[in-house]
Amino acid sequence: MKRARLISTLIGVGILLASAAAGAAGTVQAGSAKSMFCSGCHGVDGNAPYPSARMAGQSTQRLGQSLMDFKTGRRFHPVMNILSVGLTQQDIDDMAMFYAAQKPLSLEHASLYWRLGGPDAINAAVDETIKLSKADPRLAGRLSGACAAKLKEQLCAATGGPCTYTGRDMKTAHAGLKITEAEFGAVAENLVKVLDAFKVPEKEKNELVGMIAPMKGVIVGQ
Secondary structure (H helix, E strand, O other): OOOOOOOHHHHHOOOOOHHHHHOOOOOHHHHHHHHHHHHHHHOOOOOOOOOOOOOOOOOHHHHHHHHHHHHHOOOOOOOHHHHHOOOOHHHHHHHHHHHHHOOOOOOOOOOHHHHOOHHHHHHHHHHHHHHHHHOOHHHOOOOOOOOHHHHHHHHHHHOOOOOOOOOOOHHHHHOOOOEOHHHHHHHHHHHHHHHHHOOOOHHHHHHHHOOOHHHHHHHEOO
């Protein structure tokens, strides 16, 4: 396989967690209809602060786990235990996707997706990282940016947003590319530069960058 083959997926390095890649398997549209029975307590968009916790903007993983815990009795609430008992896994996935897509009024329990700024900020970060990396002499023109849409989808899913990643896992995607540690580091460095330029808070930046290191082994040298 030629070295010149696309390495666009490198942008994700670990942002692109293999586990998060699977993401929630639901849809926002289906979740919108199924969430109606929750609106009395949580509000139509999940932003009602009383009598229950805000659900808007929480990660798909957290929302899904919470609903499953109520369903199975691992968590107790006199109303939620009753309402959740009839939920299927698909119902839970759909509702988690719907609430994850709602812009939260407060970022206190919000997903990294919203704490980074939501869809516009994440899409812009991917675009800018690709732009910077395409012009980076350390990458010798190996980056085309052709996978930008998949990268945005994967980053959205990995940070708890309302997306399901439909691409390949990182090891398969990078097989035969022989990506070096230097190239891996160059793209990661460009991502950090973009996050700094966008004035991403240190906590969120560290959380995002912390997703990168574990992926090095399935990207470099494949």
